[in-house]
Amino acid sequence: MSFNNRILAGFTLVFFLAVSMPICAWSQKNTPPTTQGSTSLGNLSADDLLLSKPETPEQLMRAIVQLTDLGQATSAKPYLDELIKADIDDETLLKLRDKYGPASFLTLANNKALQPESVTLLKKMEAAFRAYATDPARIDGLINDLSGNATKRTIAIIELKSAGAIVAPTILKRLSKSEDPTTNDELAFALSQLGAPVVQPLIAALRAPSENIRKIAAEVLGEIGDPAATLYLWNPAFSQSQPQSIQLAARQALAKILKKDPKNLFELNRHEAQMVLKNAALRFYKTYDDESGKQNIWTWDAAQQTVVEKELPAQEINLIEGLRLSKEALEMSPDKQDVQTLYLAMALALESYHVGWNHPLPEGPGTTFNLALLSGPSAVSRVLALAMKQGHTPSALAALKALGQIGSRALLYEQLDKHSSIIAALNYPDRRVQFAAATAIMQLDPAKPFPGATRVIAILTRALEGEGAQSAIVVDSSIPRGQSMAGVFHELGYETQPYQTGKAGFKAAIERMDIEFIALEYNISRWGLSQTIANLRADSRTANIPIIVYGPLRLKNKIEYSTRRYPLVSYVIESQNSTDIGTQVKPFLKNLKTPELTGELRSEYRAAALYWLSHIASSQRTNIYDLTPTEKPLLQLIPERALASNALITLGGIPTRSAQADLVKVITNKTMEADIKEIAALQLAFHIQKFGLLVDSTQVAEIRQAYQDAKDAKLNTALASVMGTLMPDNKVVGERLQKFQPATSLP
Structure with missing residues (x-):
């Protein structure tokens, strides 16, 4: 038999059974036999035990196996070292594999006395076999043999099966290009004989643009009968966007896998299909794990006209599969709210995953964020509720950002799942979501008190201080x-x-x-x-x-x-x-937390918090929000030039004696910049106007002195407004009028 055909079913079965078992399960202690004959062998050297000194790779391998079988693994070790150093080619390794079988390599690898060289030899053999089994030229030749006589066809299928899923892309590519019914039948039959290894590639083929490929994929999946394919056949079976031929093929495949009578396909229906798809998509949505490892996924590649295998993070695969399944469920009944919610949530989740925690979602035509805006506040509010219920923080953040732009004050009082979703987000166990909820509420600009107003101030205040106390x-x-x-x-x-x-x-x-x-x-x-x-x-x-x-x-x-x-x-x-x-x-x-905020994001949060706090102070919303808790952190931010303005405006809206005293401290501080003191003076005048004079006579005297010392024109004018709010009596007014010198001399 030729070299290319030497791998028959028996060898394939032995290999895959062998390599599937953990090494530890075969470990040996390498204790010498206890019989008298064996005991005498221990006194003999390796040369005495062998008929001749091994020199070729085949002789070395025979010596290693023989000595190990005799319990002389230590004596075999030098020959194993020599075989590894020889760096034999793949063809020689495959000949050794054919002669001694894959189990021999595994036995050597599990012998501790021969490690690590024996493990290296096993890996080299596996790599050689993998390269041989998956060689494109070899696979093409085997596929050509499918058109040959019965013997060639049988051997070709056996060897294609030994290569595993890697043969599926080549066969599907030929199906994409072939218009010959006979050839297509031969290729489809071969796929059906390859079994479980080609199920995932065939599932990917169900999404091919070619109707012929989709139909063949459905039929072959039915023949293989793997339950793993069931989930992905529901949409082809009942989607109105699929041609009748594909619907029929997919329903028949489902009937075979689910053990239903093909004559009673009415037992399978659109409603069941949608429920299965929706529940499966929801499971993918729930399995959020930002630290998961990588997995393989098969997808259809339009450029190559076949399926390709990619390695992606497991979380990304979950989101991709969930988005596909939720879209397929949506095709069944586009007007169902729960399916709409799930699809939009999955789309936002995948987009959020791609951009990362610390980056905003892309905006503009065709983006998922714009889709959320176009879906309206009710739909996005449902997405937020679902995201919080399932603990999916990224899509909750995206929903809150959209609600801030399209929502209305009514969202603060809605009864969705017995509580307003946007109010509930204020207490979601993640600081990002809490801050997003607080800023979204500020954008809605409520005109009357609502549950959670105190929480909004607490969140914004915490942003001023950093993490704050837990x-x-x-x-x-x-x-x-x-x-x-x-x-x-x-x-x-x-x-x-x-x-x-x-x-x-x-x-x-x-x-x-x-x-x-x-x-x-x-x-x-x-x-x-x-x-x-x-x-x-x-x-x-x-x-x-x-x-x-x-x-x-x-x-x-x-x-x-x-x-x-x-x-x-x-x-x-x-x-x-x-x-x-x-x-x-x-x-x-x-597990409820997201990655720590970067320094840049913390600065953005602080600036945004200050902006909204100053908005409350300047827009007369202090009847809804109590700004008193913000006083102490605000005072600490005034020296920072970029933050001083909003900090002082907010301080001016706090109706306390201490807040007024803080403003006096700023305008009398000799090290403070004039423009900052000017803002403080204007806010002090506003504060006195609104809440009355709350500071004592000593601080009033300090204000007068600051006014007299002010050389900067704008600061002097701002302090003059403060002096005016002190309600000077007629005597003081008269003195000031008499001292005034007009800028233009009188004629």
Whole structure:
């Protein structure tokens, strides 16, 4: 038999069974045989055991195998070293593989006495066989043999099968170019005989532009019968965009795989198809993992007219597959809201993935972001709700940005899933989403109070300060234990306040609105655990705050089962040791976080926060937002020239004595730049006008002195406006009028 045909089914089966087993499963201790005959062998040298000294690669391999079989692996090691150093070519390696079988190479590789050289030899053999099996010229020759006699055809199929999925692109490319029905039948039959390895390439072929390729792919998948193909046959089977011939082929394939009677294809229907596709797309959407490794995916390449295999990050593959499936579900019923929501969410998620965490989505014609804008606020609000429910932060960020541009104030009061999605986003466990929600609400410019106004100020204030303090709530009916757990969380870096009842903890959560998580002891009272969790999840202000339930190990499975329907809930084993608690809590909280903000983004957030705070102060929205918490961080930002203006404008909108005193400090500061002091003076005049004179006589005297010392014309004028707001009496006015000297001399 020729060299090209020497790989028959038996050898192929042995090889793949062998290489599929872990090396560790075959490891040997290489202990010498215990029989008397074997014992005597230990006294013989390698030369004594062999008939002649090995020199050629074949002789060296025979010596290695023989000595190893005799329990003399140590004696075989020099010959193995010599074989590796010989750097034999692929053809020789394949001859050795044919003679000794792939199992021999694997046995040597698992012998610790021969490692690492034996592992190197196995890898070289595998690489040689892979190159031989996947050689394009060889594959082309085998495909040509499909048109030969029965023997040639059988051998060709066996050897094509040994090459695996790599042969599918070549066969499909020939099908793309062929118009001969006989040739197409031969190629399709060959594909059907190759089995599971070609299922994924054929699934990719279901999306080929050629109707003929799609039809053949569906038919062959039905013949192979692999359940993995089922999901991808629903759309070809029921989409109105597919020709009748393809619909019929796909339905028949589904019937074969699902073991349905082909005569009763009515058992398969469009509604079932859409539900399957939607649920599958949702699963891909849920499996968000930014740190996942890479995987392979088959796609149709229009330029090459066949399928190609690509290696991509697993997360990107999930998003690609989810987007495709959600689009296929949308084709079934384009007017269904839940499918519209899922498709738009998947599209935003994929676009967000491609641009990365710290970059905005592309805008303009044909972009996904513009598609979101065109879809309207109701659709985007549903996307936001879905993204938060599934913990998909990137698409939540994209939805919030779109809502800020197209939303209305009504979004702040809508009852979507029992709470407004944009209000719920203020407490989503990610700082990016919280800030995006706060700025989106500012863009909506509410004219009356709404749930979460306090939270908006807290988020913007935190942006001024950086990360800010991390806070938490503990609810425990036992005061000592609650205080102890609060201490444990404090050691982990959280300012924690204990409460005794579920109701008290809930009330604190909705009032404070600055907490990272809520910890609940499993046996809390007034409300119990279930009622407390249900109420926390039903309220927009707490719907997305992570909940940690702590208790004994014996209740872990029971409580996890009872809370499974609620998002962002985790159970930890109670302990007084902060290390034990931290080991359990940190992974849960870490999974809810996105990558740290870059320094550039932090600066952008701070500038944006200042802009919106100054907008509140200057647009008379202080009846909705209380700016008092921003006072201290604002004062620290005034020395930064680029931030000073908005910081001073915001300070001017805070109706407190201390805020007015802060403005006085700025205008009397001798090291401050004149233009900054000018803004401070104008804001001080505004503050006195609106809230009255709140500073004492000493500070008033400092204002007068600052006015007298001001040499800069604009600063002097701004300070004059402050002096005017001090309500001078008639005597002071008269003195000032008398001292005034007109710029133009009187004639």
